[in-house]
Amino acid sequence: MLTVNSVSKDFGNFPVLQDIQLEFSNGVYGLLAPNGAGKTTLIKMLTTLLFPTKGEILYEGQTIFSMGERYRDLIGYLPQNFGYYKNYNPNQYLQYLAALKGISKQAANEKIPQLLKLVALEDAIKKKMGKFSGGMIQRVGIAQAMLNDPKILILDEPTAGLDPKERVRFRNLLSDLARDRIVILSTHIVSDVESIANEIIMIKDKRVLYKDSIQSICQQLDGKVYEIEMDFDQVKAFRKNFLSLSERQDNGRMNIRFIAEENIRPEWKRVKPTLEDVFLYQYQDKEVEQKV
Amino acid sequence: MNDEKQFSYPDKKIIEREITAIVKKGKIERESFPRLLLSMYRQIGVRFLIRDRKEISIAVTMAVILMFAVLTSGQERYESSSSFYGIIMLVSPILYGVLSLLPFLHSKINGTFEVEMTCKYNLYQLAAFRMLIFSVFCFLLNTVWVLAMAMKFSTVHFVQAFMISTTSLLIFSLLFLYVFTVLKKMITKVAAVMSWIGLNALFVFIDSVVYQQLLVSVPWYLYGIVICLSAYLFLKKIKEFIIQNQREGAISYVNS
Numbered sequence: 001m002l003t004v005n006s007v008s009k010d011f012g013n014f015p016v017l018q019d020i021q022l023e024f025s026n027g028v029y030g031l032l033a034p035n036g037a038g039k040t041t042l043i044k045m046l047t048t049l050l051f052p053t054k055g056e057i058l059y060e061g062q063t064i065f066s067m068g069e070r071y072r073d074l075i076g077y078l079p080q081n082f083g084y085y086k087n088y089n090p091n092q093y094l095q096y097l098a099a100l101k102g103i104s105k106q107a108a109n110e111k112i113p114q115l116l117k118l119v120a121l122e123d124a125i126k127k128k129m130g131k132f133s134g135g136m137i138q139r140v141g142i143a144q145a146m147l148n149d150p151k152i153l154i155l156d157e158p159t160a161g162l163d164p165k166e167r168v169r170f171r172n173l174l175s176d177l178a179r180d181r182i183v184i185l186s187t188h189i190v191s192d193v194e195s196i197a198n199e200i201i202m203i204k205d206k207r208v209l210y211k212d213s214i215q216s217i218c219q220q221l222d223g224k225v226y227e228i229e230m231d232f233d234q235v236k237a238f239r240k241n242f243l244s245l246s247e248r249q250d251n252g253r254m255n256i257r258f259i260a261e262e263n264i265r266p267e268w269k270r271v272k273p274t275l276e277d278v279f280l281y282q283y284q285d286k287e288v289e290q291k292v
Numbered sequence: 293m294n295d296e297k298q299f300s301y302p303d304k305k306i307i308e309r310e311i312t313a314i315v316k317k318g319k320i321e322r323e324s325f326p327r328l329l330l331s332m333y334r335q336i337g338v339r340f341l342i343r344d345r346k347e348i349s350i351a352v353t354m355a356v357i358l359m360f361a362v363l364t365s366g367q368e369r370y371e372s373s374s375s376f377y378g379i380i381m382l383v384s385p386i387l388y389g390v391l392s393l394l395p396f397l398h399s400k401i402n403g404t405f406e407v408e409m410t411c412k413y414n415l416y417q418l419a420a421f422r423m424l425i426f427s428v429f430c431f432l433l434n435t436v437w438v439l440a441m442a443m444k445f446s447t448v449h450f451v452q453a454f455m456i457s458t459t460s461l462l463i464f465s466l467l468f469l470y471v472f473t474v475l476k477k478m479i480t481k482v483a484a485v486m487s488w489i490g491l492n493a494l495f496v497f498i499d500s501v502v503y504q505q506l507l508v509s510v511p512w513y514l515y516g517i518v519i520c521l522s523a524y525l526f527l528k529k530i531k532e533f534i535i536q537n538q539r540e541g542a543i544s545y546v547n548s
Contacts (some may be wrong), residue, residue, distance in 0.1 A: 047410045073412040083403025096343065099336045100411035100418070144407065201350075 001025050002046070002152060002182055009041050016041045018206040022054070024152075028178040030193025031186040032275075033203040034283050039186040040080055042203070043156045046184065047077045059152075073102060076150030080157045080186075082141035086130030090121055090140045093129060094147060101148040103237035108147075113144040118173065120166075134161035152182045159192050171196050176280065190276040200275065204282060214275050221273035221281060224261055228268050229253050245280050325531050332413055332421055340453070341421060342393055350356040352433075355387035359437045363444060376448050377456050377507045378496040380438060384457040385464030388423075388430040389485055392468055395419045400478055420533040427465050427526070434461060455515035456507055462522035463507075464488060 004022040008015065033039050035063045044050040048071065057064045064071045074150060084093055088157055091112055098108035116122050119139035124132070125138055129140065138161045145153060153174075159167050175196050185193055192202060200217055202209040210217050225245070230238060235247070235254050247258040257271065259281055301307070323331065334343070342348060362379055399405040399415055408415040434457045442450035471484045495503040 044406075047406075049406060049409060069412050069414075072414065075410060077407065077410045079406040081403055081406075083399075083405070083407065085398075085402055085404065086336060096340050097407065097411060099340045100413050102335055102412040103333075105337075141407075148412075224372055 001060060001083070003058040004042075004046070005056050005058060007042075007045065007052045007057060009038070009045060009050065015092045018204075020208055022201065022208065022211060024182045024184065026178065026181055027198035028174055028183045028185060028193075028196050029198035030200045031184060031203070032188070032190065032193060032200055032279065034130045034188050036260075037203045038206060039188075039203060040076070040156055042185070043154055043186050046152075046154055047075060047260070048072065058253065069102075073148065074151040076148060076153045078141045078145040078155045078158050080160075082137060084137060084140065086128065088129055089124075090116060090129060090143070091125050093140065094144055097144050098147050103148055111147060112143075115146055118146075119143045120169070135166060136165060138162055142173075143190035146177070146216050150181065152184070153177065154184045156186045156255065157188075158185060159187065159189065170256050190274075190279050194275050202279075202282060209282060217278055218273045218275060219248055221259070221277055224259050225271050225273040226260055226264075226268040227255060227257050227271050229255050243281065243284055245277050325535065326399060328534065329421065329424070332417065334481070336413060336421075341418065341425070344398060347394055351387060351390045355383075355390075355433070358383060358386075359362060359433075362365070363437070363440055375446060375496070375504060376441060377502055378492075380434075380441070380453055380454065380457050381460045381507060382492040382496050383437075384434045384460040386489060388426055388461060388465060389468060389489065391426040391430075392419065392423050392465075393482070393485070396472075396478070410547070416502075417534045420530050423465065423469070423533075424530055427461070430461055431458065434458070451512065454507070455512055455519070459515050459518050459522070460492075462519060462526055466522050466526050469526065469533060473529075473533070487535065 002024040004020050006133040009017045031039050045052050051243060059071055094112045095108055116125055119142055121139055187193060199211060200214055201211045232254055242258040242260055247254055247256050399408055438453040438457050442448045442453055467488060468485060471481050475481045
């Protein structure tokens with residue numbers, strides 16, 4: 001069990017996170033918030049890169065900072081900006097990181113080809129990483145995070161640079177992995193976590209807004225999400241009064257998905273809220289918030 | 293109550309043996325410093341400890357050329373031997389400084405810091421291990437150099453030159469470690485290290501009499517004390533660097 005106990009983090013006089021209280025057991029956790037909300041700061045504290053200003057982070061009752069290398073031995077981490085050595089091929093880079101992770105050469109020789117196959121890089125094993133595309137680099141990053149078969153897998157924006165096919169493959173991979181470990185996946189892309197996360201953590205105004213299942217989080221918008229069809233020239237006026245979640249053209253008319261909390265009209269079609277609806281609702285601009 | 297009475301406890305010896313086994317399993321024994329170094333060496337190996345062989349070879353070659361140039365082009369001044377000591381004080385730690393900076397620079401340039409800091413053996417430990425190896429290597433290289441100087445120039449006394457060279461190397465190594473743990477920004481760290489070398493270079497080039505007099509007038513026993521003290525503090529700091537508890541988190545400690 002990984003516990004974040006009343007953790008706050010300030011950078012100078014600027015508070016980034018306040019009184020964060022979280023518990024993680026085996027499963028996938030989607031850390032969902034817009035850019036700049038403090039996701040990466042939280043991730044960096046969970047990986048011992050940053051020390052909290054207040055509070056403590058515990059693994060099985062021990063502070064992770066006092067555990068030192070014993071804790072680092074348990075984690076796999078993919079940072080938001082994954083760095084690499086351009087003159088290394090993926091095999092050399094993974095061999096290097098395997099050595100730092102305390103994996104024996106023999107075990108690394110067995111594990112690395114398996115992981116490269118898993119991330120579909122087996123054909124590029126001898127190609128210098130300096131010639132890799134962004135997606136290929138990201139896949140090496142995912143492979144290195146799994147090298148030591150970590151008990152806690154922490155991934156910061158892991159799908160950046162992956163094409164849709166790779167995203168699906170990556171999600172399936174995470175679902176398999178999460179059976180016997182903690183997987184924390186930080187993202188601002190709702191679809192990355194919607195299908196695989198057991199729980200979603202949303203951060204707003206420096207605090208944890210939700211830590212719950214997708215179903216429970218979506219319940220708060222029950223009866224507030226609607227769809228309506230209208231002519232194009234009506235859309236502008238409609239947007240002034242309601243929070244539009246999505247808009248698509250349909251047979252020469254506009255189909256609008258929106259949120260309304262009062263003055264419900266019978267012609268509006270009530271629909272089931274999604275995580276994306278909640279995300280847009282919670283992180284809407286202040287100006288839009290007043291409309292709702 | 294009846295159930296309690298019927299429960300058969302194992303005998304005292306078995307209980308004690310089981311308690312000892314449980315405590316032994318739960319108790320975390322930290323590896324001693326030499327053992328940690330040995331396991332790091334076995335685990336990481338020379339291949340990755342000295343990963344940047346090309347850059348290391350260039351730095352060593354340049355240092356050897358510099359030392360050789362001083363040796364072959366130096367003009368003996370019989371009225372004063374002190375300028376050689378100034379040069380020895382200046383040159384001795386340069387190679388160590390360059391070699392020790394390399395892993396931090398590589399990590400900064402390639403953006404690998406975060407991944408390397410979250411591994412079991414992190415970048416600090418790797419860098420500290422290298423510092424230990426390079427301090428021994430630089431000590432040996434400097435000793436050979438001052439020996440050659442003493443053999444070529446009659447005004448250079450080997451023991452004095454050896455003391456100055458070793459003192460310079462150790463004080464610089466210590467300064468380097470403190471700079472890296474106290475100063476936050478990479479640029480201030482590099483500036484602090486460069487200013488120490490720059491100051492010494494300035495004294496040599498302006499041929500400062502006070503500086504040269506200071507180097508030759510310090511008694512050997514005082515050099516000895518400084519060497520022992522700095523060697524002790526250097527090893528203590530290296531140990532702390534390798535087995536540090538990261539009170540501030542890795543980023544604020546080294547690479548912010």
